[in-house]
Amino acid sequence: MNFSRYALAFVITAAIFGTAFYITHRLDAQRVADIRTAEDTLSIDLLSTQTQFELLGSLDCSALGTQPILSDELNSLAARLSVAEQNLGTDNPQVVQLKKQYSLLEIRDYLLLQQISQKCKSLKPVYILYFYSNSGDCADCARTGDVLTYLRQTYPDLRVYSFDYHLDLSALQTLIHLKKVTNTLPAFIVNNRAPVYGFKTLEEMQTLIPELKTLATTTSATSTSSR
Amino acid sequence: MEAGSFGIYLFLFMGLYFEVFMLITFIEKRPAARNNSLPKRFPTVAMLVPCWNEEKTLGKTLDSLLALSYPADKLSIMVIDDGSRDNTAAIGKEYAAKYPQQISYHYKENGGKYTALNYGITHTDAEVIGCLDADSFVAQDGLIEMMKAFEANPGAMALTPAMKVFRARSVLEMMQAVEYTFGIFYKKMFDNIQAINVLPGPFSMYKREVFDKIGLFRHAHNTEDMEITFRMHSHKLQIANAHNAVVYTTVPSTVRALVKQRTRWSQGFLQNSLDYKYMYFNPRFGNFGLLVLPFALLLFVGGLYSAFYVLSRLIGGLVARVLNIQSTGVPLSVPTPHVEWFFLNTSMMTFVIIAIMSLTLVAIVLGQRIAQNKLSIVSIVCYFALFGFVAPLWLARAAWGTLTARESSWR
Numbered sequence: 001m002n003f004s005r006y007a008l009a010f011v012i013t014a015a016i017f018g019t020a021f022y023i024t025h026r027l028d029a030q031r032v033a034d035i036r037t038a039e040d041t042l043s044i045d046l047l048s049t050q051t052q053f054e055l056l057g058s059l060d061c062s063a064l065g066t067q068p069i070l071s072d073e074l075n076s077l078a079a080r081l082s083v084a085e086q087n088l089g090t091d092n093p094q095v096v097q098l099k100k101q102y103s104l105l106e107i108r109d110y111l112l113l114q115q116i117s118q119k120c121k122s123l124k125p126v127y128i129l130y131f132y133s134n135s136g137d138c139a140d141c142a143r144t145g146d147v148l149t150y151l152r153q154t155y156p157d158l159r160v161y162s163f164d165y166h167l168d169l170s171a172l173q174t175l176i177h178l179k180k181v182t183n184t185l186p187a188f189i190v191n192n193r194a195p196v197y198g199f200k201t202l203e204e205m206q207t208l209i210p211e212l213k214t215l216a217t218t219t220s221a222t223s224t225s226s227r
Numbered sequence: 228m229e230a231g232s233f234g235i236y237l238f239l240f241m242g243l244y245f246e247v248f249m250l251i252t253f254i255e256k257r258p259a260a261r262n263n264s265l266p267k268r269f270p271t272v273a274m275l276v277p278c279w280n281e282e283k284t285l286g287k288t289l290d291s292l293l294a295l296s297y298p299a300d301k302l303s304i305m306v307i308d309d310g311s312r313d314n315t316a317a318i319g320k321e322y323a324a325k326y327p328q329q330i331s332y333h334y335k336e337n338g339g340k341y342t343a344l345n346y347g348i349t350h351t352d353a354e355v356i357g358c359l360d361a362d363s364f365v366a367q368d369g370l371i372e373m374m375k376a377f378e379a380n381p382g383a384m385a386l387t388p389a390m391k392v393f394r395a396r397s398v399l400e401m402m403q404a405v406e407y408t409f410g411i412f413y414k415k416m417f418d419n420i421q422a423i424n425v426l427p428g429p430f431s432m433y434k435r436e437v438f439d440k441i442g443l444f445r446h447a448h449n450t451e452d453m454e455i456t457f458r459m460h461s462h463k464l465q466i467a468n469a470h471n472a473v474v475y476t477t478v479p480s481t482v483r484a485l486v487k488q489r490t491r492w493s494q495g496f497l498q499n500s501l502d503y504k505y506m507y508f509n510p511r512f513g514n515f516g517l518l519v520l521p522f523a524l525l526l527f528v529g530g531l532y533s534a535f536y537v538l539s540r541l542i543g544g545l546v547a548r549v550l551n552i553q554s555t556g557v558p559l560s561v562p563t564p565h566v567e568w569f570f571l572n573t574s575m576m577t578f579v580i581i582a583i584m585s586l587t588l589v590a591i592v593l594g595q596r597i598a599q600n601k602l603s604i605v606s607i608v609c610y611f612a613l614f615g616f617v618a619p620l621w622l623a624r625a626a627w628g629t630l631t632a633r634e635s636s637w638r
Contacts, residue, residue, distance in 0.1 A: 002420075005255075006518075009248040016243060020578035027573045034569060080569060087574070143555050150557045202556035 028087050032094050035080050039101045042073050046105060050112050053119075074109060075152065077102055078162065090134045100169045106161045107171050113159065126211040127159035129189040131181055135166050138185040140199035147202050155215040231536050232576070238529030239579045245522045246586040249416045256419045258597050259379075261471045266374035269297065272432075273353035274304045277343035281361035282314040284477060289322045289330065291364035296371050304330045305347045310337030315361075340428075341444035341451035348438050356433045358452075359474070363429035364393060366473040373432050376469030383467035384437050385459060387414055387423055388430040389598045393475035398609050399485060402617075403478040405591055405602055405610035411470065412594035418468035422515035424523065425453045426466065430474035437464060447502075450495025457503045460515045470597050486621045493527065493625030500524060501629075527622060534619030584611065 081095075081102055088095050110127070117123045130148060132141040145162075152160050163172055165185055181187050184197045190209050206212055274292055278285055285306070292304050304326075306319040316334060323332035335346055348356055355377070359365065369388065376386050389411045395404035417423045426433075431452065441462050447454030459466055479485040500507070500520065507524075509516040552559055588607070595602055 005248065005251055009244055009251055012247045012251075013240060013244040016247070016582050017240060017575075017579065020575045020582065023578055024573055024575045031569060079565075083570060143551060146551060146557050147555050150555075201554070 028084070031080070031084055031087070032098065035077065035084060035098050036101075038073070038077050038080065039098065039105060042077065042105055043101075045073070046108050046112065050108075053112065053116055074106060074159075074161075077105075085134075096167075099164060099167060103163055103167055103169055103172050106163065107175055110159075110161050124211075124214065125159060126155070126157065126191060126209065126215055127161065128209070129175075129179065130160055130162045131165045131176070131185060131187040132162060133165045133185045137183075141186050144186040144199055147200065147205055150202060151205060151209075151212070154217050155212055157215045158209075158212065231540075234532055235536055235576065236579070238525070238533060239576070239583065241522065241525050242529060243579065243583050243586070245518075245526070246583065246590065248518065249413060250586065250589065252416045252419045253412075253593060258415050258470050261372075261599070264375065266371065266378050268378075269301045269374065270354040270377075271352075272297065272302050272355045272357055272370065273347065273351035274302065274357045274359055275307060275344055275347035275351075276304065276359050276361050277307045277309055277340050277347070278311060278315050278319070278361035279309040279337065279340070279343075280311045280313045280315060282311075282318060284362040285315055285318050286322070287364055288359065288361045289318075291366075292359065293326060293329065294367055295365060296368050299329060302329060302370070303351065303353060305351065306330060306332045307343040307347050308332065308334045309340065309343040310335065339446060339449075341446055344451065345443040348443055352435075354435055356435060356438070357430060358428060358433075359430050360428040360476065363474050363476040365430055366475070369430065369472045369474060372472035373430075373469050376467060376472065377432075377434075380465070380467040382465045384434050384464040385426055385466045386432045386469045386472070387418075387426055387466065388472040388474045389414070389468075389470045390427060390429055391473060391475050391598060391600060393477050395478070395606065397480055398613065399482065400478055400480055401603070401606035401609045402613045403485070405606050406614065407476075407478075408594040408598060408600055408602055409587065409590040410594070411598045411600070412590045414468045415470050415597055417519060418466075418470075420514040420518070421465060422460075422513065422519040423466040423468060424456060424515070424519050426456050426459075428452050429476045430472065432469075440464065448495045448498040449491050450499060453492075453495050454499050454502075457499055457506065460512055461503060461506060473598065482617060482620075485617065486624065489618075489621035490624040490628065493621055494628045496523065496527070497625060497629040527626075530618055531622045531626060534615075534622070 081098060084092075084095050084098065090096075110129070113125055113127065117125050128148065130144070132138055132144065134141075148160050148162070152158055163175070165176065165181070165183065165187075179189055179195060181189070181195050182197070186197070186199060188196045188200075188208075190196070191211060196208060200208060276285070276288060276292070281288075289304065289306070292302075295302065306323065308315055308319055316332075319332040323330045333346065333350065335343065344358060355374075357370075357373070373386055373388070377383060380386075390407050391411075392400060392404040392407050395401045414423065437455075437459065441455075441458050441464065444451040445454055456466065479488050506512045506516045507520050548559075551557070591602065591607065591610075594600070
C-alpha cells in the first residue's frame with residue numbers, strides 16, 4: 001500500500017479545485033470591473049447630454065437627436081448587473097455598490113428625460129418607474145420582471161427604470177418619498193401618474209399604459225432575464 | 228451554496244480525485260510495449276466457450292480460437308451448450324466433427340452461464356483455463372500474450388485481456404467503443420495497484436489452482452465473473468492485466484439491450500458488494516478495499532444523484548416556465564443567446580467539469596496508446612454527448628432492482 005499516492009492525489013485534486021475557484025473569482029472580478037467601466041462611460045455620456053441640453057436649451061430639440069437618453073446602454077447595464085447578482089449574490093458589497101451607481105444613473109437619466117420632454121414637446125416619452133425587492137418580500141417581482149422585459153423588447157422606445165425599493169441610497173429614497181410609493185411591491189409609476197401596486201399580467205399592463213399604442217414595435221420579441 | 232449543488236461538488240471532487248489517482252499510477256508505472264518474443268513454456272490451455280442461443284456468432288468465435296498462434300496439441304476448445312434452443316448445437320457439433328483434435332461439443336440442461344463454466348472446469352485437466360463468451364473473438368496472438376503475461380507476473384493467478392468493441396458502426400456502438408478504450412486504461416492502472424475489479428467473460432484466463440483453492444463459479448446475481456474476482460481478492464489471489472492480449476467483443480446495438488446488459492452488471496456490482504461488504508474500507512484488501520470498491524460505489528451513487536439533480540432542475544424550470552407563461556400572458560419565445568464572454572457560465576462547477584472531461588479524454592488517449600487502438604473524433608463526441616444520458620437509466624434500474632431484490636436478467 002502506497003499511502004503517499006493517496007495524499008498526492010488529494011493535493012492535486014484540491015489544487016485543481018482551487019484553480020477553478022481562482023479563475024471563477026478572477027472572472028467575476030473582471031465582470032465587476034466591466035460594469036464599473038460601463039457605468040463610468042454612461043455617467044460621462046449622461047453628463048454630456050445634459051450639458052448639450054443646457055447649452056441648447058429648447059432652441060434646437062432636433063440637435064439632441066431622436067434618442068437623447070441612453071436607454072440601450074442602461075438596458076445592457078441592467079442585464080450585466082443581473083449576471084453579477086446571480087454570480088456574486090445580491091448581498092455582495094461590490095454588487096450593492098454597482099447597483100447604487102446604476103440606480104443613480106437611472107434617476108439622472110429619468111430627470112434628464114423629464115427636462116427634455118418638457119422643453120421639446122415633440123418628444124413624448126413613455127416610461128415606467130418600477131419598484132421591486134430582492135429581500136424576499138415580493139413574491140410577484142420575478143413574474144413582473146418577465147412582463148416588463150417582454151414589453152421593453154416589444155417596444156424599444158419604452159423606458160423602464162427599475163429600482164430596488166430597499167436599496168440604501170438617499171436619492172432613491174427621496175424619489176420613493178416624492179412619488180409616495182408605499183412598501184407594497186411590486187409598484188409602478190407610468191408617465192408620472194399615481195403609483196399602481198401588485199402584479200399585472202401582460203394584458204393588464206398594456207391596458208394600464210395606453211401610450212404603448214403610440215410606440216413602434218419590434219417584429220418579434222425575445223425574452224431575457226430581467227430584474 | 229444550496230444543498231443540492233454541494234452534493235454535486237462533493238461527487239465531482241471524488242470523481243476528479245479518482246481520475247488524478249489513476250494518472251499518478253500511470254506516471255509511476257507505464258505499461259510495457261508489445262514485443263514479438265515467445266513465452267518460455269506453453270502450458271496446456273482449455274478454452275471454455277459457454278453458449279446459450281449463440282448461433283449468430285459462435286462460428287466466428289470458434290474460428291478466432293482455431294486461428295490462435297498456439298501449439299495445437301496444447302490447446303483444447305470446449306463448446307458448452309447450456310441448453311440452447313436455436314441452431315447453436317448444430318454449429319457446435321459441426322466444428323467438433325471438423326476439428327476433433329481441438330474442439331469438443333458438450334450439451335447440458337440450461338442452468339445459467341456459471342454452470343456451463345463449472346461443467347468445463349470439471350471436465351478438463353488443463354493447467355490454464357480460459358473463458359470466452361461466444362460473442363467475442365480473440366486476436367491471433369492473444370493466447371501467446373496471455374502466457375507471456377503469466378510469465379512476466381509469476382504471482383498472477385488470473386489475467387484479464389484488453390477488450391475492444393467489434394465493428395463499432397452505430398452511434399451507440401461507437402459510444403461503447405470509447406468506453407471500452409478508456410476501460411483498457413483503467414484496467415491496466417488497476418493492475419498497477421493490484422485492484423482489478425472484474426475478470427470479464429471474454430477471454431479471462433485462470434490458473435487451475437484458482438478453482439482448487441477457492442472453488443468454482445457461483446450464480447452470484449448473474450455476474451459470476453465479478454463475484455470470482457471479489458472472491459479471489461478476499462483470498463489474496465493476485466489478478467493481472469495482459470494489455471497486449473486483445474479480444475474483440477460485440478456490444479449491444481440498441482438502447483434497450485444496452486440498458487439491460489448494464490443493469491445486470493450494475494446490479495451485480497451492488498449485490499456482490501453487499502455479499503462482500505467486509506472488504507469495503509478494509510486495508511487488509513489493499514487498494515481494492517480502500518479505493519476501487521468504495522469509489523465504484525461512490526461513482527454509482529454520484530451518477531444517480533447527479534442525474535436526478537439535473538432532471539429535477541430541468542423539470543422544475545420547465546414547470547415554472549409554463550406556470551409563468553400562464554400567469555403573465557407573456558408568449559413563449561426563444562431566448563437570444565449572448566455572444567459576449569460576460570454572459571458565459573463561468574461558475575466553479577463549469578471549470579471542474581471541464582477538468583474532469585479533460586482527464587477523461589486523457590484516459591481515452593492513453594487507453595488508445597495502450598491498446599494500439601484508433602478512435603474517431605465522431606466516436607469520442609458520441610461518448611461525451613450520449614453517455615451522461617443513457618448511464619442513469621441502468622443506474623436507476625440497478626438501484627431499484629437491488630432495493631426490491633428483483634433478479635436482473637441476461638437478455
